[in-house]
Amino acid sequence: MAAAFTFEPTAEGRARLGRLTTAHGPIDTPQFMPVGTQATVKALTPGDLHAAGAQMILGNTYHLNLRPTAERIARLGGLHRFMGWDGPILTDSGGFQVFSLAHLRSVDDDGVAFTSHLDGSTHRLTPERAMEIQALLGSDVAMAFDQLVDPGQPRTEVADAMERTHRWARRSLGARSGDQAVFGIVQGGVDAELRRESVAAIAALPFDGIAVGGLSVGESKAEMASTLEVVADALGDDPRPRYLMGVGSPVDFFTAVERGIDLFDCVLPTRVARTGQVWTDAGRLNLRNAAFLDDPAPIDSACACEACRGFSRAYVAHLFRARELLAYRLATLHNVTWTLELMRRLRASLAGGAFSGLRASVEGAFARPRAPEA
């Protein structure tokens, strides 16, 4: 097996502490993967990511295959070498992007035909091609190709997409490259029965890990929690790592970890950073707020990132107003560092019995309604 996973249960519900081992190094779980859509976590270098504590990052099959193309990256030595990141990489399969670009694609049982958002050229993704692209990229963990639908669609459409996802899961495994781990994806919207059926189908296959797809796409927090509960019940004591796709908000981490989730990815911390929203132990701060223009304190005095060690809120707030490139870099570096540090504290709290206290503190800071100015 290309990736080995060991974990131990904790005293907190289904939460577990684990370690995923890959050829490019280990990942302590629960863990968050910063997203490097176009072979870069926006504004950061691999050195920044190491300094921020990143262990594993995510790359996007859809984007990388359109530009610079998987074949070009393979000629240049693979994605690790291309982007200069020597740690583990997980690649998605393109399913989510195809879902997001609904008006540009058509789906049949063979795969998806779509129009490039870059130049209007036509392309095709199938389970076999998605696996081939990921093999060319050389990621440590490849994702099976899946079909995602809006969970608010009629049940028959959700069920159809789920069943297609199961057929594509088998084809993805059949096309796997020998040295990559492959994770299967559970679909089924927010329907408990479909989710149980999907877990049964996916967990029966020899995947190296199980991902939960189709969440964080517009459903309520309660629906996300109850769906994760159903999936956790259905997985039982399945020993493989569990990855909740597309989730990256501080409160959601706790909801999911309690339900047995080990891995997360999301563009949220990096995307909001570029708008001036930074995450701290006191919650969200919007650096575009005029009050910060005179604030000599660092973004978060408890944070050890380069932005907090070297600069004031006043300075970063000025950079945002002046639309300076350094604004996006410093805010991104801070949010990635803070998020990865939160995961480290979350793991420590699971080991030390302080999970509830940490969750209450993060919920207090992040779940409260935002002040009009903040």
Add this chain to the structure above:
Amino acid sequence: MAAAFTFEPTAEGRARLGRLTTAHGPIDTPQFMPVGTQATVKALTPGDLHAAGAQMILGNTYHLNLRPTAERIARLGGLHRFMGWDGPILTDSGGFQVFSLAHLRSVDDDGVAFTSHLDGSTHRLTPERAMEIQALLGSDVAMAFDQLVDPGQPRTEVADAMERTHRWARRSLGARSGDQAVFGIVQGGVDAELRRESVAAIAALPFDGIAVGGLSVGESKAEMASTLEVVADALGDDPRPRYLMGVGSPVDFFTAVERGIDLFDCVLPTRVARTGQVWTDAGRLNLRNAAFLDDPAPIDSACACEACRGFSRAYVAHLFRARELLAYRLATLHNVTWTLELMRRLRASLAGGAFSGLRASVEGAFARPRAPEA
């Protein structure tokens, strides 16, 4: 005196090797100052600037006083602390920006009234206010307030602006802050007689350094060289540091150093970097050229910057096509590093008698017509 300068002549024309000492550290001359217009050298941190070998940087009175304002920077501890740069800083006086924004201003003998390019608000710069702003910023070297005109204007206009510059020079000195060095600015367009008159007026005043303004604004290379020759002749053995404002192209450094110039600043290396143009020992490369998309070599294999140590031309070319923020950062870091390393090599060549060889090599790489694709 707030800044001390010592130099020794070399075997190369009027070229000299010197050291300018400030409260924030020494500057080896000839030296280039990267430009931090809005309290940041675009895309870079102070740590990047130190790693690139920067000794002194430039800040802009006009921009900083409009946003975030000099008073705010002073309340936050001054420009060094605000931007996190602990090395020497030179601030310009705003004269050049007022010249660039010709349609937004009116000049009289007291000073300049202008409309902010940011919000249309009205402002006033006078010699006294320009010096006050620079004292609030707390730069190591302040520049006298001058009036710059297009050297192609009628001679009476160039002469009028020069004479006003001389009156403003005296007022600038009268408004100086005790702990700042102040450099005067020689004007006079490309008219030899006016330049001689301006040197006589400015060099007679107790400035800590002499700047040459009004060049690199559209005149020919031959006009720049002959004007520098006139200024050098007129300055004779004046022992103060000489600063050529707004010049930063590789070939121009040699032209100016041979004519006794010690200091340079320019946005050129950072501005062109953000368009994909990088400077190397082989000349300019345009990373938007399709050929680089498959080039596994670093930007410049002889360069030790983070961009050249960690990434291929193919990767940076991809980042430019994808409009990724990291593109601007890596190309800027490279150009600043390469330019400062060129100045280091230039100083070494003056010490070691290899100046002509280095000049020929840089002229060969940079003065040739650009290939259509490069």
